[in-house]
Amino acid sequence: MANNRNAPCSCGSKQKFKKCCGNPATLAVKRREDNEKFIAQVQAKAAEREKADAEAKKAGKNTRPLSPLMAAAMMAAVLYPLDGGGRLR
Numbered sequence: 001m002a003n004n005r006n007a008p009c010s011c012g013s014k015q016k017f018k019k020c021c022g023n024p025a026t027l028a029v030k031r032r033e034d035n036e037k038f039i040a041q042v043q044a045k046a047a048e049r050e051k052a053d054a055e056a057k058k059a060g061k062n063t064r065p066l067s068p069l070m071a072a073a074m075m076a077a078v079l080y081p082l083d084g085g086g087r088l089r
């Protein structure tokens with residue numbers, strides 16, 4: 001592929017690729033935002049499930065065990081907590 005770092009970025013920002021999605025700092029921010037979005041989703045789901053399980057327990061029902069995927073996702077949320085401070089390094 002030809003060098004198109006000076007071409008307009010394909011994301012529609014009207015900036016040059018090298019200043020937009022081709023910029024490592026931009027990529028790092030985007031990746032962090034994606035991570036945070038994912039973690040927030042997982043945390044919301046986990047909280048929902050915890051609530052549902054607590055209610056099921058109260059009602060005397062058997063609770064479902066945590067799926068390995070959910071357990072791993074919760075672990076990730078603990079290991080990579082949201083700092084909200086824009087820390088990149």
Ligand SMILES: [Zn+2]
Nearest residue numbers: 009011020021
């Ligand atoms: Zn872009």
